[in-house]
Amino acid sequence: MSSLWLANAEPTTAWAHQTWSDLSARPNKARTLVVLPIHGFADHGFGLPLNTEETVGSALLRAAIVAGGLQPHVLVLPPLRFGAAPYAHTHFGVDTETALETLNEILASVKASGFTRVLLFNTSPWNGELAATAALDSRVSLNLRTYVIGAASLGLGFHPTDANRPHTQAVAAHLLGGTPATFPLSADVRDTDFRPGYFGQPAPLTPDATLNGERLFIEATTRLVDLLGEVVVHDTDLVLPVPKPVAPAAALASPQSRELASLTAFELAAIPDKAHALVIIPTGAIEQHGHHLPLGTDALLGRVWLQHALPKLAADAPVFVAPSLTYGKSNEHTGFAGTITLTARTLRRQLLSLATHLKAQGFRQIAVLNTHGGNSAVIVPVLRELQSILGLRAGMLSGYYRPSQSPQEASFGFHAGEWETSLLLATAPELVHMDRAVCEYPARTDAPGTLRPEGAAAVFAWKTSDLSQSGVMGDATLATAEKGTRWLEEASTALARKIESLISSS
Known part of the structure; x- marks a missing residue:
């Protein structure tokens, strides 16, 4: 299994890979640092995919944890990908109130699992203030020790006025193993000295051939090693090992072209006949699954289904996958360590915001692939809203296969x-x-x-x-495993046939 299914995380530190009982029995919880990455989707003018923030941020975090020898002291949550997205060049976001409530609900779930130290690692220039607010709120209301590190402090800023944008572009291109595309864009930036300014469209960057993306990645990771080391030992008696030299980062695997977040803004805009295309929104959960299965089971299985069903479609089938709603409504599982739960209100607003953005992009057909039963009672009413209020063809991909069981x-x-x-x-x-x-x-x-x-x-x-x-x-x-292999083949085939029928009837 690839840990890239939920995040590019060092596997032994991934919260979603643990069982609830392992987290419950974890020694020295008070000294464990829980890291919540915050990544946005945007066209930063780099000529690179919309998920460039996560590409850079996750690679930095993973490399720094390994180089700093921090694996015994750190747990990394799946990224929060649905933050504020206030401008036309930002995508798949939510309103600021929903973003803040999501942060606060995740932090409350971390506290409920017995952990008291959290780091918000933020790459988004539009979510820095929200991260600071959530950090203060959690310190006051939850008595968490909460820390914040931003990508800009590592010399890799995404803000349109950050002088290090060319460095960020070079690092991202190195990690993606490609050359940034160039597009004829006009910058729409105003009032830069009148906080917060207006940044409708960042100025496009021409790649600087003199910049060494690999060297810049190592320098930024080395800074992060030092910062993480300070945070991990803050107010503890821990003594960390001497950091190892940061290893060069290899290029990440090429993303699937059906993933909307792996496209550039121009590729997203150029998708033909969007009204007849189908966008799948995976919804899952991070919650207990007994002593034997990982907390990320539901979110992982959504990716598994798609990984097996999508190749069964014709190569030119107009089917795309939106960013996953990894966290769900899981309050029935509270009391079991590791469960992260959103409220029904927050989950509804996330799904509604995502569908509204997809409609603004020109899509008219949405299918939710839900792998957590506790989400269903929230999702179904939202789908009715999408049908009646937004005029979308919207439904749930479920009920097309039943395994042979007692x-x-x-x-x-x-x-x-x-x-x-x-x-x-x-x-x-x-x-x-x-x-x-x-x-x-x-x-x-x-x-x-x-x-x-x-x-x-x-x-x-x-x-x-x-x-x-x-x-x-x-x-x-x-x-x-034999049952699982057979059932997955049969279930993914049934899912592919249903997707084909939705496309043909549109």
Whole structure:
């Protein structure tokens, strides 16, 4: 499995790779630094993809953690990718209130898991003030020790007035292994001495051939090693090892052309016949999945499905993937370490903002691929809003495949059971601990009466601790890699056929 599915993170430090029980038992939580990367999507005038901030920021963070020997002392959350996006050259953003609420809800979930030290690592020039506000709010209301590091402090700024923009462009081009494209853009920058100024479109940059992107990356990473080292030991008795020299960064794997965020602004604008194209929005969660599966299971499985379904489409099929909503509404799993939850209001506003932006780009068909059941009750009403208010063709990609399971597992194996465990055994076996797998059912199909937690004429609201001690709701011991391989092939084929039918009927 590639850790690039959720983020370019050093695997042993990835929050989403841990199980809830490993996080719960983690020693010295008070001395562990939890890092939340904040990356935006924008055309910074570099002639590079919209996700350039994450390309640069994630590579810096991963290299610095390794060079500083910080792996035992750091956990890195999946990036927050939906922050403020106030200008025409920014993409896939939300309003400032939603961005701030998202930050605060993630930080509250970190505190609920027993951690007290958080670093906000921000690359976005439009989210610096929000990061500072969230840091102060969490210090006051949550008693967290919260730190902020911005990319500009490393000599790699993204702000249109930053003198180091050419350096940032050179580093990004080096990491992407390509040459920036040049486009005839007109800068729209005004009132630069009248804070905050207006930055509708940054001036385009012509690549500076005299700049060495590899050397600049090493210099910036070395600065980050020093800053991270200071933060990690602040108010602790930790003594860190002597940092190692920063290794040169290899070019990252080329992104898939169907990923909207991997396109340049000009490539995004040039997509033909957008009204008949289909944009898939993956929605998942970071939440407990028993003692044997990672916290990122739902978000990972969304990527797995797409990785197997999209190649089954014709090469010219007009199907694209929007940035994933990695965090979901998971409050039923609170009380289990590692669960990160948004409120229903925040999730609704994120999805509504993303769909509104896609409509502004010219798209008219949206399909949500949801892999966390707790999101569904929020997503479905939002889809009705998209249909009625925005006039979009919008729906959910679900219900097209049912694996062959026992009636009991098919009815009540709905979390970390045979299905999810088998899929991860087939695709990411290194993240599965089958020696910890258990069987816990929230109900029995043959029990008297009709009241059930799910799928009955009368249901009751529940939180996971009402139904399960381990967090599992199903029989994980039934899972095998062979089942997962077969089910993934059959399910991805069914998904591809449904996508084809949506395109053909548009």
